[in-house]
Amino acid sequence: MTDLQAAPALSEITVRNPADGSVAGSVPIDSPHTVAAKARALRDAQPEWEAMGADGRKTWLLTMQDWILDNADHLADVLQSETGKPRTDAAMEPPLSADLLDYWARHAGRFLADRHPAAHSPLMKVKRLTTVYRPFPVVGLIIPWNFPLLNIALDGVAALAAGAAMLLKPSEVTPLSAVEFARGWTEIGAPPVLALTTGYAETGAAVIANSDCVHFTGSTATGRKVAVACAERLIPCTLELGGKDPAIVLADADLDRAAAGIAWGGMFNSGQVCVSIERVYVEAPVYDEFVAKLTGEVSRLRQGQDDARYRFDVGAMATPAQRDIVGRHVDDAVARGARITTGGRPTGVGTFFEPTVLADVDHSMTCMREETFGPTLPVVKVADEDEAVRLANDSPYGLSATVWTGDLDRGERVARRLEAGAVNINDALSNGFNFALPMAGWKHSGIGSRQGGAEGVLKYCRPQAITAPRLPTQKRELLWFPYSRRKSRIAAGIVRAAAGRGWRRVGRTPGNSR
Numbered sequence: 101m102t103d104l105q106a107a108p109a110l111s112e113i114t115v116r117n118p119a120d121g122s123v124a125g126s127v128p129i130d131s132p133h134t135v136a137a138k139a140r141a142l143r144d145a146q147p148e149w150e151a152m153g154a155d156g157r158k159t160w161l162l163t164m165q166d167w168i169l170d171n172a173d174h175l176a177d178v179l180q181s182e183t184g185k186p187r188t189d190a191a192m193e194p195p196l197s198a199d200l201l202d203y204w205a206r207h208a209g210r211f212l213a214d215r216h217p218a219a220h221s222p223l224m225k226v227k228r229l230t231t232v233y234r235p236f237p238v239v240g241l242i243i244p245w246n247f248p249l250l251n252i253a254l255d256g257v258a259a260l261a262a263g264a265a266m267l268l269k270p271s272e273v274t275p276l277s278a279v280e281f282a283r284g285w286t287e288i289g290a291p292p293v294l295a296l297t298t299g300y301a302e303t304g305a306a307v308i309a310n311s312d313c314v315h316f317t318g319s320t321a322t323g324r325k326v327a328v329a330c331a332e333r334l335i336p337c338t339l340e341l342g343g344k345d346p347a348i349v350l351a352d353a354d355l356d357r358a359a360a361g362i363a364w365g366g367m368f369n370s371g372q373v374c375v376s377i378e379r380v381y382v383e384a385p386v387y388d389e390f391v392a393k394l395t396g397e398v399s400r401l402r403q404g405q406d407d408a409r410y411r412f413d414v415g416a417m418a419t420p421a422q423r424d425i426v427g428r429h430v431d432d433a434v435a436r437g438a439r440i441t442t443g444g445r446p447t448g449v450g451t452f453f454e455p456t457v458l459a460d461v462d463h464s465m466t467c468m469r470e471e472t473f474g475p476t477l478p479v480v481k482v483a484d485e486d487e488a489v490r491l492a493n494d495s496p497y498g499l500s501a502t503v504w505t506g507d508l509d510r511g512e513r514v515a516r517r518l519e520a521g522a523v524n525i526n527d528a529l530s531n532g533f534n535f536a537l538p539m540a541g542w543k544h545s546g547i548g549s550r551q552g553g554a555e556g557v558l559k560y561c562r563p564q565a566i567t568a569p570r571l572p573t574q575k576r577e578l579l580w581f582p583y584s585r586r587k588s589r590i591a592a593g594i595v596r597a598a599a600g601r602g603w604r605r606v607g608r609t610p611g612n613s614r
């Protein structure tokens with residue numbers, strides 16, 4: 101059976117809260133036919149959206165920003181109902197989404213402005229050169245379950261700001277926040293350039309089949325299939341995939357801050373973040389002290405099914421399958437000699453897995469090689485900075501990394517040796533909150549980037565080159581037909597004069613040697 105056949109033969113998806121199994125809602129399973137119809141409607145609406153320009157679109161994006169903030173509590177309720185997140189994690193998604201709407205609304209006009217590059221040669225100064233950025237008509241956005249609202253803003257708002265229409269496919273596990281986002285877009289009366297489509301892999305494949313450009317966030321395995329499907333259609337895609345982010349703790353670090361920061365960077369959202377800290381390398385002189393401090397931090401975390409009263413730090417895993425991966429990684433580590441210093445088991449309720457620290461870990465264990473995407477922090481002792489860098493780079497992933505040190509120059513030197521798209525010094529996840537920076541996974545962690553200032557919006561555009569004469573034109577250009585030896589020698593001689601270095605080459609007219 102192929103993946104595309106894997107969806108159960110139902111007409112709708114029942115969404116459950118993974119914390120207690122209660123039903124949170126349901127969405128239809130869109131057939132490829134339905135997806136194609138939605139894409140056609142987007143194609144009809146998109147030219148007007150493009151034609152209104154960045155300033156016109158800004159008005160709608162800022163209105164949507166207001167809608168998100170006005171509905172923040174309700175959105176946090178929906179987020180919790182489909183993910184089992186703690187309130188603090190759920191409550192951050194609406195304001196961060198609003199911040200992204202604000203960023204793209206206010207900056208897209210400048211990023212998309214026509215450019216007039218200087219001519220590369222004096223001969224070309226006779227033309228006025230213009231680069232125009234024209235959006236792909238329909239951008240397909242396929243997203244996972246870890247940040248059901250924020251992922252739309254992280255990767256989709258820039259497409260709308262660029263003037264594209266967006267065909268949005270949320271994860272089958274958490275589609276309800278996307279339903280809310282689409283409802284908001286309709287409720288504010290915005291043009292119909294956002295269409296929601298729900299379903300499993302087959303629906304995702306139909307999104308690719310009907311889009312002109314795709315952004316995908318999710319697993320590396322699915323990302324590879326998406327890249328192949330886009331290649332078949334010769335459409336571009338950007339991929340934001342899995343990670344196995346290392347943290348390097350140097351002996352001169354503030355160990356209290358490092359332990360608190362790594363506990364948060366590893367356990368935030370139950371570790372279900374592409375940029376979660378998933379492996380920790382600590383210089384030998386401070387290893388025992390660091391493990392004790394990290395164990396203290398993690399063992400104090402409060403875990404449970406939260407409500408709107410902000411009572412817990414760590415929530416449920418998104419799916420039973422995800423919880424089972426965590427269990428497999430912990431069991432493998434223990435069987436091969438690792439020591440659990442806190443946590444280590446599913447709690448037995450819903451999909452919760454205890455926040456876990458593993459000590460005496462070696463680099464061959466599954467928890468160090470494969471993406472866990474859960475609340476575990478394996479900690480490895482290393483001899484020195486060089487060994488830490490070598491092991492940190494020994495991974496197929498290269499999303500991001502952290503370095504903890506009392507010497508910022510040293511931190512930056514280490515950062516520049518790491519094979520990762522982002523490195524945060526003495527902090528975790530902070531590049532993700534800085535929208536002007538690229539977030540671009542290296543190696544198996546992705547292709548292209550999300551955010552990144554102008555790049556974040558230009559990736560949804562096709563550059564168009566326009567030339568126009570600056571001077572009154574002749575009936576014919578020198579190089580036009582009919583060809584002749586004399587015209588050819590003049591034309592080639594002029595170009596040679598502009599391109600050549602040194603009098604000997606510049607002065608030698610083609611044909612003179614014969």
Ligand code: NAD
Pocket residue numbers: 103104242243244245246269270271272299300301302303304305308317318319320321322323325326340341342343373374422471473
């Ligand atoms: P996934 O890659 O299986 O699915 C992501 C999205 O792709 C979903 O919307 C899904 O319906 C869609 N999809 C699945 N097959 C498709 C296909 N053949 N064509 C088009 N679309 C398709 O990811 P997931 O199930 O949401 O999570 C599984 C794993 O992904 C996790 O265990 C974790 O390792 C990783 N993950 C990474 C991130 C990240 O931000 N990088 C986020 C969540 C999950």
